[in-house]
Amino acid sequence: MGRTHHIQVLSPAVVNKIAAGEVIERPASVIKELLENSLDALSTRIDVDIEEGGTELIRIADDGEGIPADELPLAVTSHATSKLRQADDLFCVQTMGFRGEALASISEVSHFKIRSRTAEDHVGSELAVTCGERSDIRPIGCAPGTQIEIRQLFCNTPVRRKFLKRASTEFGYISEQFTRIALACPRMQLSLTHNGKSVHRLPATNELTERLTLFYGSQTVEQLIPIEAEHGGVRLWGYVGHPSLNKSTRKSQYLFLNGRYIQDRSLQHALNEAYRGLLMTGRHPVAFLFLEMPSDQIDVNVHPTKSEVRFRDQQFLFRLLLSTLRTKFLQSDLQSELSFRQ
Ligand code: ADP
Ligand code: MG
Numbered sequence: 001m002g003r004t005h006h007i008q009v010l011s012p013a014v015v016n017k018i019a020a021g022e023v024i025e026r027p028a029s030v031i032k033e034l035l036e037n038s039l040d041a042l043s044t045r046i047d048v049d050i051e052e053g054g055t056e057l058i059r060i061a062d063d064g065e066g067i068p069a070d071e072l073p074l075a076v077t078s079h080a081t082s083k084l085r086q087a088d089d090l091f092c093v094q095t096m097g098f099r100g101e102a103l104a105s106i107s108e109v110s111h112f113k114i115r116s117r118t119a120e121d122h123v124g125s126e127l128a129v130t131c132g133e134r135s136d137i138r139p140i141g142c143a144p145g146t147q148i149e150i151r152q153l154f155c156n157t158p159v160r161r162k163f164l165k166r167a168s169t170e171f172g173y174i175s176e177q178f179t180r181i182a183l184a185c186p187r188m189q190l191s192l193t194h195n196g197k198s199v200h201r202l203p204a205t206n207e208l209t210e211r212l213t214l215f216y217g218s219q220t221v222e223q224l225i226p227i228e229a230e231h232g233g234v235r236l237w238g239y240v241g242h243p244s245l246n247k248s249t250r251k252s253q254y255l256f257l258n259g260r261y262i263q264d265r266s267l268q269h270a271l272n273e274a275y276r277g278l279l280m281t282g283r284h285p286v287a288f289l290f291l292e293m294p295s296d297q298i299d300v301n302v303h304p305t306k307s308e309v310r311f312r313d314q315q316f317l318f319r320l321l322l323s324t325l326r327t328k329f330l331q332s333d334l335q336s337e338l339s340f341r342q
Pocket of ligand 1: 033066
């Protein structure tokens with residue numbers, strides 16, 4: 001019997017839909033990509049409005065560099081980016097985005113509108129894309145910066161849309177993405193609303209603790225211990241919680257690498273090790289940790305959502321974190337304080 005199907009190259013429309021599914025899993029993935037773009041555009045202020053957990057509306061406005069009218073179509077074209085020129089650049093990525101996939105993917109599966117204006121231009125321009133179908137670009141009056149509006153996410157991928165959770169759950173995921181950026185960039189003025197109600201209104205600040213106070217309250221922040229270490233071109237700094245500030249989940253643990261939120265098993269392990277004997281089993285420390293190191297020691301191009309990275313010397317970072325925390329705990333009167341309490 002002959003074969004019933006021949007091998008065929010997929011049409012661009014199908015390829016784009018598949019690619020969209022890889023980058024954009026839920027409304028929170030859209031928020032992550034859009035916030036990162038606004039950061040990359042050197043914005044000082046970003047406002048986010050959400051309706052129904054992002055399933056009805058996601059709107060973001062920034063005061064960044066903007067996009068000139070003639071480049072607007074490229075912004076929604078896949079593999080088009082202003083951030084990467086050649087493969088070698090992959091090893092020294094400075095910006096958040098670099099794949100040139102996000103806006104193309106999002107506009108493929110939603111009713112998408114972008115307005116943008118550069119500081120040099122007197123008028124802005126607008127481009128609408130409905131499930132991958134582009135409108136003509138039209139001039140429009142707007143402030144310098146970029147505004148993006150996404151309605152009906154996954155309108156043409158009904159299975160994806162059906163698998164979304166309740167609006168409140170989806171908003172929880174959005175809020176988490178927002179929090180990661182807000183903690184990574186205290187100097188950024190940020191706001192978040194859901195269904196017209198203000199959820200976060202964060203003024204720009206130079207002090208991380210000020211921002212932490214807005215998220216966790218002053219009682220929590222008073223129980224944070226500052227840490228700082230520098231070794232072999234790597235700087236580690238941030239705050240870890242006094243053991244009495246323990247939690248039942250790891251949700252209050254944040255790790256940032258060169259301003260980007262990351263997850264890393266080995267560093268997670270170092271954190272657990274440092275608190276071993278200080279916490280009851282099943283309890284987890286609070287930590288806000290920042291790593292700064294030359295980008296040629298890191299490969300961020302491991303995962304499409306970029307939350308996992310590969311370090312040149314994982315062992316070194318493990319030891320740096322563990323020894324920094326242990327030394328700090330010994331220096332502070334933590335040990336005696338704890339034995340006194342027992
Ligand atoms: P990437 O960020 O990987 O380059 P995106 O699809 O997210 O890909 O964005 C494509 C391009 O559109 C970016 O390279 C950038 O030039 C432009 N762009 C996107 N969002 C903004 C923004 N908020 N402000 C200025 N330019 C933007
Ligand atoms: Mg991007």
